[in-house]
Amino acid sequence: MARDTKKIDAKGRFFVPTKQKAILGNELVVTNSLDVGYLCVYTKENFEKIKAQIKSFNSMNKNVRKIQRAILGESIEVSVDSQGRITVNSELWENIGAKPGDEICIFAEEDKLDICLKTTYENEDHDLSNIEGLDTLYNVEGL
Secondary structure (H helix, E strand, C coil): CEEEEEECCCCCEEECCHHHHHHHCCEEEEEECCCCCEEEEEEHHHHHHHHHHHHCCCCCCHHHHHHHHHHHHCCEEEECCCCCEEECCHHHHHHCCCCCCCEEEEEECCCEEEEEEHHHHHHCCCCHHHCCCHHHHCCCCCC
16 A cells, blocks of 8 residues: 555645556545545445445444445545546545645555545554554564
């Protein structure tokens, strides 16, 4: 996963990292993340899988309904413009405390982007020794 820093322009747009444009394609979905202070950008195909999984949860559970509203209900479909930018609506930006002119961090995975304010990332605890059960998450000696 690589981190990139971009700026939100006056119209709520940002440039998709160059390496990710070819992988993600032109039709994307932006929504809230399960992590506070983050948005996620998915390929349409990946989001359809996530949507099916969330819809399979028991909607009688109030936490499931919360997740459905936050992830599915807030999702927007966007297209990458000719210059490689996508536009995020002001409501989603507000959900992470972002506004035009702010710097954001973009974390690129194969078919997904995680986005947060640069200040959010800088204020997070990056000490991996604080993660309980970290040793069970990997199987590589010496990490």
